[in-house]
Amino acid sequence: MTARHDVALVTGAGSGICAEVARGLAARGLRVVLLDKDAEAVHRVADGLGDRLARHPLVADVTDPHALASAVDSLAPQHRPGVLVNGVGGDTRARSVTELTEADLQEAVTHNLASVFTMTRLCVPAMVAAGWGRVVNLASVAGRTYTRFSNAAYVAAKAGVIGFTKQCAYELAPHGVTVNAVAHGVIGTERIRRAWEDKPPQWTADRVSHIPAGRFGSVAEAAGMVCHLCGEDAGYTTGTVVDVNGGLHI
Template sequence: MTARSQRVALVTGAGSGICAEVARGLAGRNMRLVLLDKDPEAVHRVADELGDRLACDPLVVDVTDARALESALTSLPDDCRPEVLVNGVGGDTRGRPLTELTEADLQTAVAHNLGSVFNATRLCAPAMITAGWGRIVNLASVAGRTYTRFSNAAYVAAKAGVIGFTKQCAFELAPHGITVNAVAHGVIGTERIRGAWQDKPAQWTADRVSHIPAGRFGTVAEAAGIVCHLCDEDSGYTTGTVIDVNGGLHI
């Protein structure tokens, strides 16, 4: 343990879904939390729930705005600088064929899913290097491991980039006591995913679920659990990995 009595963890996208559950799990592991989300109402709701587990007030920032993100993170006081980083922003539920995508779609997917991970990691890594300890977990996707029936090629490209970035960072940061891993989730039953699917025909949903060997969506708790483990003290010899949480969708 460092000179601090508790680790500090920064969780991006902490206002809802998997990352809100990750924040709860890390709080339960005696970490102090820095919550970041672009939705002020959502992130303050989670902050109110966690109460005295917070290291500082929530950061209301759009992570695709690199300057705003840098300003927010560099302004953190020394005792709130994270030794744990969970890059959780991302996603794209638009199932569109390649021929309907534009260059703007690719740019948006990269900014949202990869650029945010790149910028948060490069900004947080120096303090971890100084501390000689760190945990970084990037939320990738089964889409970045193979292909997708649920989204589109721009999203697949961005998430594949997250996996490549994870491996390079793991190589560079391992000598400093910092682990960097990715979790590639399959279909998780978050409110966002269920909302995107609720207007689809029943057969459309049944067809997609039928391709999941487990025969169901994953739960938010199942999605968050492995992320929290990779943030913990006893995961120090696991780095550069991509852990699949997908009910057998990709084996």
């Protein structure tokens, strides 16, 4: 079974950056398969895509590999994605390593790294069979260096996403499949704004002051680079980590 160049599967598509990625890919003419564990949210996004929706959304938790396997197996041949965006992840808990436990590390790895591994493993064989594919993984500036916004368990997981991206890029390049990562900085998603809304103004101002651009990135700015790496004209770009962070890490 081979993948379709004109079909994209986006995980975490119910909100934030990935919902915008789904809309951006649809605007570029792709048919989109949405996946999210929040059925209500992902169906709202689906309603806005109209006839660019490839099929009904897949409702599954990316931390459950069996649920992901069932979801991918349910795709008809005409819905096999040639483009995969692994977008689930994140951790807004700014905690010291001395406060973390092994359970925190396991949660971070399962949510941010294992889900990328599972979705890639499930979707890439059809891309290899087609001789063409695009995989874009959402990493983080945290995986490039350190973080003032989260914690060491999250940094470790996102660094793992970057390493996984590079190895997959090396292995899959001969088959016409590119694998890249986008390392976002602080993006003004609803989730981030909710996480920070109870912080003192000086706490937020201090963190923004470390961003050379002096502001959060927009969701549209965050999604734009992801969409570019999904395109035909990104075929000679693989194994890269593209920084979208307002100069936070240069």
